[in-house]
Every structure is written in structure tokens, then in C-alpha cells.
Amino acid sequence: MRANDVAELFLSPFVHAPLFLRATEEAGPTMWIVNRSDVYDRTLEILSQHSLAEISSRSADKLRHRRGLNLNFLEPPEDVGPLNEVPDFAVEDVLGHPLAPFKAMIYFSRAISEDFRASSALSLTRRLLEHPPNWNADLGLKAQITERFSQLLMEDQSPYVRAYAARVPLIPSSILEQALRKEENPSVRARLLQNPSSTPQLLEQFLGNATTIDLGWGEMAYAAHRVAAFDERLHADHRRSLREIALGDPITRATVDWFLTAN
Numbered sequence: 001m002r003a004n005d006v007a008e009l010f011l012s013p014f015v016h017a018p019l020f021l022r023a024t025e026e027a028g029p030t031m032w033i034v035n036r037s038d039v040y041d042r043t044l045e046i047l048s049q050h051s052l053a054e055i056s057s058r059s060a061d062k063l064r065h066r067r068g069l070n071l072n073f074l075e076p077p078e079d080v081g082p083l084n085e086v087p088d089f090a091v092e093d094v095l096g097h098p099l100a101p102f103k104a105m106i107y108f109s110r111a112i113s114e115d116f117r118a119s120s121a122l123s124l125t126r127r128l129l130e131h132p133p134n135w136n137a138d139l140g141l142k143a144q145i146t147e148r149f150s151q152l153l154m155e156d157q158s159p160y161v162r163a164y165a166a167r168v169p170l171i172p173s174s175i176l177e178q179a180l181r182k183e184e185n186p187s188v189r190a191r192l193l194q195n196p197s198s199t200p201q202l203l204e205q206f207l208g209n210a211t212t213i214d215l216g217w218g219e220m221a222y223a224a225h226r227v228a229a230f231d232e233r234l235h236a237d238h239r240r241s242l243r244e245i246a247l248g249d250p251i252t253r254a255t256v257d258w259f260l261t262a263n
Contacts, residue, residue: 001219007032008187009226011167012194013042016232019258020046027052034058037126038167040196041066066130074098074131083107091116095123098131102141106148114158121149121164128169142170150175159185166191173197180205186217189224193231200233207238210245222249229255236260 006029010020024030024047033039034047034055039062047059077097080086083104086094091111094104100123109120124145127133135142153165153175165171166179166188180192180202192198193206206228215221225246228234234242239256246252 003029003032005219007036008190009223009230011036011039011043011191012227012230013040013196014194014198014231014233015043015046016230016259017046017049019230019232019255021050025051027055030055031058034062038122038129040129040169042196077101088113092119095119098126100127102127102133102145106145109148109152114156114161117152117156117158117161118164121152121161121168124149125164125167125169146170146172153179154182159188162188163191166195169196171195171197173199173202176202177205181209186220186223190227193224193227200235203228203231203234204238207241207245210242213246213248215248222246222252225249225252226255229259234259 006024010024010029010033020043024033030047030050030052031054033043035058041063044059044063044066048056048063050056050059077094077099080090080094083094084107091108091113094100095108095116096119102124105120105124105127107120108116111117111120149165149168150171153162153168153171156162156165162179162183162185166176176192176195176198180189183189183192189206193202206224210225210228213221213225225242226249228242229239229246229252236259239259243253243256
């Protein structure tokens with residue numbers, strides 16, 4: 001598998017730590033995980049114990065920055081004027097700033113370009129993880145953002161966009177459950193299971209609807225099954241059921257067998 005595809009499977013705060021560290025001993029895919037701006041804190045906590053020094057030190061350093069233990073002065077974003085006048089070539093610069101304005105994220109989440117809509121969700125996730133605001137100062141804005149990106153997850157026609165929206169930490173578990181009921185794309189389903197708001201009940205909901213696997217998706221077909229197999233919250237009985245459902249996937253089978261025999 002490509003390093004980026006491997007990294008996608010482990011972008012979850014619920015991966016069992018010993019399995020995670022054992023399965024990512026090769027530096028390539030693991031550095032893809034660490035260097036992502038939308039990697040969750042729990043993932044960095046696990047990887048700060050990695051056997052490879054470059055992985056553990058990079059993970060620990062990112063955590064220190066996020067928790068304000070390192071001095072990290074950021075210039076505020078430039079005032080670009082009316083958002084509807086921002087040229088296409090400058091949109092990624094606006095959304096790519098570590099302190100990108102929330103109003104820009106909301107505005108470009110409605111853009112015609114799916115790249116801009118996906119970037120708006122990535123920008124939001126990065127901001128929430130790396131430079132979280134004080135929502136007590138503006139609860140109304142938090143509610144507006146949550147509503148808009150929940151809508152993006154539920155209604156956008158592009159699976160590429162929905163996959164990025166599924167990673168936004170503000171999405172409530174109730175919306176994740178609604179999205180999982182209607183979602184058919186395996187990659188987006190995997191991202192839903194990886195969201196910090198996902199619950200053990202969401203895992204059970206996925207298993208209840210995972211009896212049919214469309215192999216027309218190719219390698220992607222088992223993406224959500226693998227994420228579920230890595231999840232440390234999954235009950236042993238549900239693991240056995242998952243193994244039967246995903247008999248055709250050696251990664252899911254090997255992971256389930258590891259849990260049932262090594263732990």
C-alpha cells in the first residue's frame with residue numbers, strides 16, 4: 001500500500017497503542033501521520049513513544065506546540081478584503097494560514113470547487129487542533145460552524161469533501177450516526193469511525209450495516225473494516241463478527257486475530 005493510504009488507516013484517537021506502534025515501525029507511513037496538520041492529539045501521544053527517534057521526537061514536539069509549552073508566535077492572517085473578491089489562486093493561502101478566519105472557512109465551504117470546500121474543512125480541523133479558540137467568547141459562532149460543517153458532511157455530493165468534513169472534531173456523535181446510515185463510500189465511513197466524537201455505539205451501527213461489501217471499490221472496499229478492527233473499544237464478540245464479515249481482507253483478519261490471541 002502507498003504510505004499515504006497506510007497513514008489514513010491510523011488517523012484515529014482510538015487505535016490500540018501497542019498495535020499502532022507495532023504496525024507502524026516503518027518510518028515512511030508513520031511520518032506521513034505525524035506531519036499531518038489534522039492528526040489528533042491522542043495519536044501524537046502514542047507516537048511520542050515510538051521506537052524510532054525521529055518519530056517520537058517529532059510527535060512530542062508537535063504536542064508541546066499545541067499545549068503552549070513551546071513559544072510559538074504567529075503573525076495574524078492578512079486582511080484580504082471581501083471574500084467574494086479573493087482570486088482562486090489565493091484561496092488556499094487564505095485557508096492555509098494557521099489562524100485562518102472562521103468566516104473564510106464558512107464562506108469557502110460553499111464554493112463551487114470541491115478542492116476549496118475540502119480545504120475549508122481541513123483548515124477548520126487544523127485550527128481546532130493546533131490553535132483552539134476560546135469558544136466562551138463566541139458560542140454563537142461555534143454553533144454556526146458546527147451546523148455548517150455538519151451540513152457539509154451530510155449533503156455534499158463529493159466523497160472527497162465529505163471525508164474531510166468527517167474529521168472535524170466539532171461534529172456531534174448524533175450527526176455522525178446519521179451520516180453513517182446514508183454513507184456508501186468506504187473511505188468516508190472510515191473517517192466517521194475515526195472522528196473523536198465517534199462512540200462504541202457507532203462501531204456497532206457500522207457492523208450492523210457492514211454485511212455486504214462491494215468489491216467494486218477495490219482496495220478501498222475494506223477501509224472502514226480495517227479502522228474498526230484497529231479500534232481498541234471493539235468488544236471481542238464484535239471482533240469475531242467483523243472477521244466473518246471481512247474474510248476477504250487479510251489486514252482485517254490479521255488484526256482481529258492479533259487482538260483475540262495476543263491480548
